[in-house]
Amino acid sequence: MANTLYIVDDDLFSRQPQLVRDTTLAETQNLFAFVSGFKVILQQPSKFPTRFDFTDSVVKVVESDGDVGAFHNQSVRTQTANLAHSAQQNGVTLNTGTQKRNAGVPERGGIGFQSKDILTAGSQKLAFVLTGGAASLETVKEAVAEFNAGGRSRNEILADKKNAIEGTRTRKGLGLAGYYGRHQALVDIRGLTAWDLVEKPLSDWPKDDQISVATALARLIAHEARHQYIAPHYNGGGLGASEASLWGDKNFAAFDKGDQKEVSVALANFTKLQKTATIHLETNPTNQPFPY
Ligand SMILES: [Zn+2]
Numbered sequence: 001m002a003n004t005l006y007i008v009d010d011d012l013f014s015r016q017p018q019l020v021r022d023t024t025l026a027e028t029q030n031l032f033a034f035v036s037g038f039k040v041i042l043q044q045p046s047k048f049p050t051r052f053d054f055t056d057s058v059v060k061v062v063e064s065d066g067d068v069g070a071f072h073n074q075s076v077r078t079q080t081a082n083l084a085h086s087a088q089q090n091g092v093t094l095n096t097g098t099q100k101r102n103a104g105v106p107e108r109g110g111i112g113f114q115s116k117d118i119l120t121a122g123s124q125k126l127a128f129v130l131t132g133g134a135a136s137l138e139t140v141k142e143a144v145a146e147f148n149a150g151g152r153s154r155n156e157i158l159a160d161k162k163n164a165i166e167g168t169r170t171r172k173g174l175g176l177a178g179y180y181g182r183h184q185a186l187v188d189i190r191g192l193t194a195w196d197l198v199e200k201p202l203s204d205w206p207k208d209d210q211i212s213v214a215t216a217l218a219r220l221i222a223h224e225a226r227h228q229y230i231a232p233h234y235n236g237g238g239l240g241a242s243e244a245s246l247w248g249d250k251n252f253a254a255f256d257k258g259d260q261k262e263v264s265v266a267l268a269n270f271t272k273l274q275k276t277a278t279i280h281l282e283t284n285p286t287n288q289p290f291p292y
Contacts (some may be wrong), residue, residue: 034264
């Protein structure tokens, strides 16, 4: 299906609270509402299409930042093998040396990668689609926790608390009783509680925070989907920018207007390019390993 962003509805994503699932889907749809006919679908692995349109993207939600790199390597390897298999089924040999390479844009908590091209094999023109992305729950949970903790990290809060109780070279300590009598103690407790949630499943988070995490997750998913249409970051700001803040800064809450225009142009160019293919290779052939 053209202009479709597939969010992989695997074991991890399907066990998230319904509120998180619904909000993530709705917010991701909102972020791409500027593309007419754009669809965002939660797709179970067994229901994935065998072929992807040049205008499609796929994002897998992973548990931790450390899962991103492993997923990227595995997915590229599997997709490359699957595409070669598909070419073979069509009686052609894939010359992978000629394909446009895109190592992906690795960043904190996510990645988006793509190689979409028309490859020539004898008289045939092969539509080659290697695409994918990952979005880490850990990063979005931390973005919301940091905001709820007033911008302080856990270590900063602990250091402030220690300094208040024990004192510093320039300031006398309050002692435990003195500290807990201060408003600062309440602020610190609230901050530490926010950080404690990061280790917990989203079902343990208050509903309001679940909505915040899901909204931040939608932004990360959309950012990584965008890399599957345009590899470089958008240098005019907004959600497509490098190091886009995921929570608490309205400047990064949506794609910049200029970026939206570039994404629309990229999608239109992909549609045009794809029409020249005589064989559309399968990225996810039946009975081959699932690449996400
Ligand atoms: Zn990026």
